Amino acid sequence: MCICAHGEEVSKDVKSSAQIRICMSFYDKDIVSIRDFGRKQIEEILEVSERMVPYAMGEKRTKVLEGRILGNLFFEPSTRTRLSFESAAHRLGVDVIDVSEMSATSISKGETLADTIRMVDAYCDLIVLRHPHEGAARLAAKFSENPVINAGDGAGSHPTQTLLDLFTIKRAKKNIDGLNIVLVGDLKYGRTVHSLIDALSIFGAKLTFVAPKTLQMPEDNVKHVKKSGINPILTDRLEDVIPSADVLYVTRIQRERFPDPSEYNKVAGMYRINNEMLREAKSDMIVMHPLPRVDEIAPEVDSTPHAKYFEQAFNGIPVRMALLYMILGGEGL
Amino acid sequence: MMETPREIKVSPIRNGTVIDHITAGQALNVLKILGVNEYNVDSTISVVMRVSSKKEGTGGWKDVVKVEDRELDTKTVDKIALIAPNATIAIIRDYFVAEKKKVNLAPTISGLVRCSNPNCITNRNEPVEPEFDVVSKDPPTLRCKYCDRMLSNISDNLI
Numbered sequence: 409m410c411i412c413a414h415g416e417e418v419s420k421d422v423k424s425s426a427q428i429r430i431c432m433s434f435y436d437k438d439i440v441s442i443r444d445f446g447r448k449q450i451e452e453i454l455e456v457s458e459r460m461v462p463y464a465m466g467e468k469r470t471k472v473l474e475g476r477i478l479g480n481l482f483f484e485p486s487t488r489t490r491l492s493f494e495s496a497a498h499r500l501g502v503d504v505i506d507v508s509e510m511s512a513t514s515i516s517k518g519e520t521l522a523d524t525i526r527m528v529d530a531y532c533d534l535i536v537l538r539h540p541h542e543g544a545a546r547l548a549a550k551f552s553e554n555p556v557i558n559a560g561d562g563a564g565s566h567p568t569q570t571l572l573d574l575f576t577i578k579r580a581k582k583n584i585d586g587l588n589i590v591l592v593g594d595l596k597y598g599r600t601v602h603s604l605i606d607a608l609s610i611f612g613a614k615l616t617f618v619a620p621k622t623l624q625m626p627e628d629n630v631k632h633v634k635k636s637g638i639n640p641i642l643t644d645r646l647e648d649v650i651p652s653a654d655v656l657y658v659t660r661i662q663r664e665r666f667p668d669p670s671e672y673n674k675v676a677g678m679y680r681i682n683n684e685m686l687r688e689a690k691s692d693m694i695v696m697h698p699l700p701r702v703d704e705i706a707p708e709v710d711s712t713p714h715a716k717y718f719e720q721a722f723n724g725i726p727v728r729m730a731l732l733y734m735i736l737g738g739e740g741l
Numbered sequence: 742m743m744e745t746p747r748e749i750k751v752s753p754i755r756n757g758t759v760i761d762h763i764t765a766g767q768a769l770n771v772l773k774i775l776g777v778n779e780y781n782v783d784s785t786i787s788v789v790m791r792v793s794s795k796k797e798g799t800g801g802w803k804d805v806v807k808v809e810d811r812e813l814d815t816k817t818v819d820k821i822a823l824i825a826p827n828a829t830i831a832i833i834r835d836y837f838v839a840e841k842k843k844v845n846l847a848p849t850i851s852g853l854v855r856c857s858n859p860n861c862i863t864n865r866n867e868p869v870e871p872e873f874d875v876v877s878k879d880p881p882t883l884r885c886k887y888c889d890r891m892l893s894n895i896s897d898n899l900i
Contacts, residue, residue: 518866521862521865521867542888564888628890
């Protein structure tokens with residue numbers, strides 16, 4: 409007999425050793441930053457995510473987490489993340505409570521986040537939090553008895569986006585080790601790329617950062633990646649690196665970062681992906697984007713085998729299902 | 742060979758604290774930590790900046806602060822460690838060194854400095870003290886436990 413993380417005795421005949429291991433790793437855990445996890449733990453999440461795909465697609469049905477309640481707390485507008493958490497919860501039989509309009513709550517009366525969290529914590533089994541301030545998820549995890557999943561905190565972490573990005577790469581390429589991954593766009597302010605490069609570096613991927621100098625990857629993030637033995641290439645010339653890329657990860661360059669609109673048009677135009685630009689790319693090179701896109705990727709690319717961004721958006725469901733399943737102690741899938 | 746005469750720049754104190762081996766240039770920040778200002782000086786404070794030091798890793802220079810009739814509490818000593826990691830604290834009683842210790846930066850610190858990221862949740866009206874992991878002791882480098890950012894300027898963010 410083994411003791412599961414939530415205290416129950418489980419027989420090895422009933423549960424596979426892999427399931428027990430996963431149960432031990434994630435039961436009741438907060439997901440605040442990708443930096444809190446090692447390669448093995450990330451691989452476990454990706455493994456369970458794969459098992460969730462038929463349920464996420466609606467091919468199989470389950471109510472494995474029936475009776476559990478998820479508190480969706482979104483202090484910032486979100487389409488994909490919010491909907492995919494809701495969808496993931498429903499696919500597992502989890503009920504969702506949320507606040508649709510923050511201005512109608514006590515938060516608008518000046519209540520602290522700490523108090524809001526303590527209150528919501530009493531109403532549900534797990535909290536998903538999106539907040540405009542960096543560190544909000546860590547604070548929420550401190551005040552909540554139940555686990556907290558960070559769904560994006562300001563310009564800080566967005567660990568579930570990172571996990572779904574890794575899952576997309578793994579599904580398309582089978583493994584991540586040694587892949588040549590090019591990240592292009594706003595690498596300075598984009599929170600998705602910061603979390604992603606931390607994870608990619610522990611998988612030993614080769615990284616290239618393509619951005620104009622003013623939007624290049626911050627020095628701190630480059631230093632952190634170097635600690636894992638990765639020496640990223642920094643350049644502003646996308647055309648030079650496309651032929652050797654296995655993955656092209658595109659992010660949006662935000663107009664408001666440029667005081668001069670003509671400067672924005674010049675920079676944004678340099679990194680606009682179209683079929684002409686992809687002519688030199690490997691046939692199995694994949695293009696990813698966390699979405700929403702504005703005009704960074706031309707619609708003509710959507711119908712090429714390179715385009716993986718809509719599949720990437722779908723992958724948010726199995727990955728978030730896997731997290732709910734593992735954190736809430738699901739069994740049997 | 743002629744011996745260079747030893748020059749005493751500040752006379753010994755009878756009772757109080759001598760903070761020696763302060764990183765050159767940081768003496769005024771030490772005064773800030775001690776809370777010294779024009780309204781609350783009720784004993785002699787001597788500040789010596791940029792005197793030669795034979796200690797390794799100092800670049801040959803140090804600052805010294807002597808505070809008469811005051812012994813420092815732990816919180817103050819911890820703060821000094823944040824800007825002068827090689828400083829020594831000597832408690833003087835009746836002209837003799839009663840205690841001498843090196844400042845020591847703990848692996849994590851809380852409530853001594855605020856996060857330099859204005860968008861960090863610890864800079865909002867929340868019931869938490871800023872907390873940092875000490876990434877390097879010399880030079881002191883801190884990472885915010887909440888927002889993960891490196892603290893860019895410690896002396897500007899002392900609480």
